[in-house]
Amino acid sequence: MLRGGPPGARNAPSLEQINAEVFTLTYGSIVRQLISDFEDIEEVNKQLEQMGYNMGIRLVDEFLAKAKITRCSSFKDTAEVVAKQALPMFLNVSANVANWSPDQTECSLILTDNPLADFVELPEEHRDLKYCNVLAGVVRGALEMVNMEVECRWVGDMLKGDDCYELRVKLKEHRDEKFPYKDDD
Amino acid sequence: MGCFNLYIFNRQGTCIYYHEWFRPKSVKQGAGTLADDQKQMFGLFWTLSNFCATLDPKDQTKPQLGTPRKIGQGCKFKSFTTSSYKCNFLEVPSGIKLVLNTHREAPDLTDVLQALYDDIFVEYVVKNPLYVPGQPFQSDQFVNALNAFLRQNGLLQQQQIMAAAS
Numbered sequence: 001m002l003r004g005g006p007p008g009a010r011n012a013p014s015l016e017q018i019n020a021e022v023f024t025l026t027y028g029s030i031v032r033q034l035i036s037d038f039e040d041i042e043e044v045n046k047q048l049e050q051m052g053y054n055m056g057i058r059l060v061d062e063f064l065a066k067a068k069i070t071r072c073s074s075f076k077d078t079a080e081v082v083a084k085q086a087l088p089m090f091l092n093v094s095a096n097v098a099n100w101s102p103d104q105t106e107c108s109l110i111l112t113d114n115p116l117a118d119f120v121e122l123p124e125e126h127r128d129l130k131y132c133n134v135l136a137g138v139v140r141g142a143l144e145m146v147n148m149e150v151e152c153r154w155v156g157d158m159l160k161g162d163d164c165y166e167l168r169v170k171l172k173e174h175r176d177e178k179f180p181y182k183d184d185d
Numbered sequence: 186m187g188c189f190n191l192y193i194f195n196r197q198g199t200c201i202y203y204h205e206w207f208r209p210k211s212v213k214q215g216a217g218t219l220a221d222d223q224k225q226m227f228g229l230f231w232t233l234s235n236f237c238a239t240l241d242p243k244d245q246t247k248p249q250l251g252t253p254r255k256i257g258q259g260c261k262f263k264s265f266t267t268s269s270y271k272c273n274f275l276e277v278p279s280g281i282k283l284v285l286n287t288h289r290e291a292p293d294l295t296d297v298l299q300a301l302y303d304d305i306f307v308e309y310v311v312k313n314p315l316y317v318p319g320q321p322f323q324s325d326q327f328v329n330a331l332n333a334f335l336r337q338n339g340l341l342q343q344q345q346i347m348a349a350a351s
Contacts, residue, residue, distance in 0.1 A: 176253030
């Protein structure tokens with residue numbers, strides 16, 4: 001969506017870029033419209049997540065085509081790729097992967113800069129709004145397409161006074177490739 | 186060199202796209218219906234890649250034949266050649282599988298298939314708002330881009346296709 005790919009990506013054709021402010025303002029008006037359409041903040045969070053999911057299941061192909069990455073052998077690698085390659089490619093910011101759970105199935109993506117939320121102030125009556133929930137959906141959708149079922153939730157949000165944006169990503173299942181047909185059909 | 190036909194499958198085994206340039210032996214003489222033909226091709230791909238991964242001497246884990254695998258686990262199956270045609274495969278981590286049947290003299294087409302996915306499939310199909318992920322699609326723009334791409338790579342020359350078939 002924004003700017004070009006990360007430096008050093010092999011033969012990556014430059015991605016189309018759009019002005020960051022146009023992007024931020026467009027996203028803002030989408031959220032605003034959802035709030036007036038649904039009125040219920042929980043429902044808005046859900047809609048944003050769903051929109052992100054629909055983006056994610058397509059975005060993953062774009063990422064695979066442009067990033068020329070080799071395969072990720074573990075969830076840990078995958079998290080690094082999301083933080084260091086995918087986010088810079090589409091949002092022009094990179095994240096840090098931290099706070100691993102002891103069994104390596106849960107981690108946090110930490111963003112200190114988030115172009116989605118530039119110029120945003122959350123009014124008091126919308127304290128429950130997860131403004132950047134679209135990102136949670138994108139990550140879930142994209143990883144689902146590579147057979148990783150994850151759950152994403154925001155645990156830190158600078159709009160609510162935290163130090164950084166923290167997206168908690170939990171690996172629920174790393175599925176095997178299955179033969180889609182039954183033996184007898 | 187020439188291409189005979191192209192299949193694009195998704196992870197669910199649905200053939201989301203099929204294109205035929207030259208197929209002297211009709212589907213009716215083979216599998217019967219196009220749907221069965223596509224399913225058999227998917228099965229062939231699946232079995233061959235699974236079998237090849239099982240045979241891999243470099244793999245320390247020695248999986249049993251038919252063991253479920255994660256994406257990209259084990260070695261990759263790329264193509265096979267018969268006395269009359271060559272069958273080229275590509276699988277990407279998002280579950281999309283490309284199968285391209287070509288003239289048997291065709292060189293290694295790994296990069297060509299990868300470029301077909303990167304520059305044609307993603308650009309003209311995934312980014313097309315009318316494409317519903319997981320559903321078969323029809324797109325004139327895609328067909329034109331596909332033909333232009335294959336021609337550019339010297340894979341679509343009618344006379345050679347005919348010569349290869351005779």
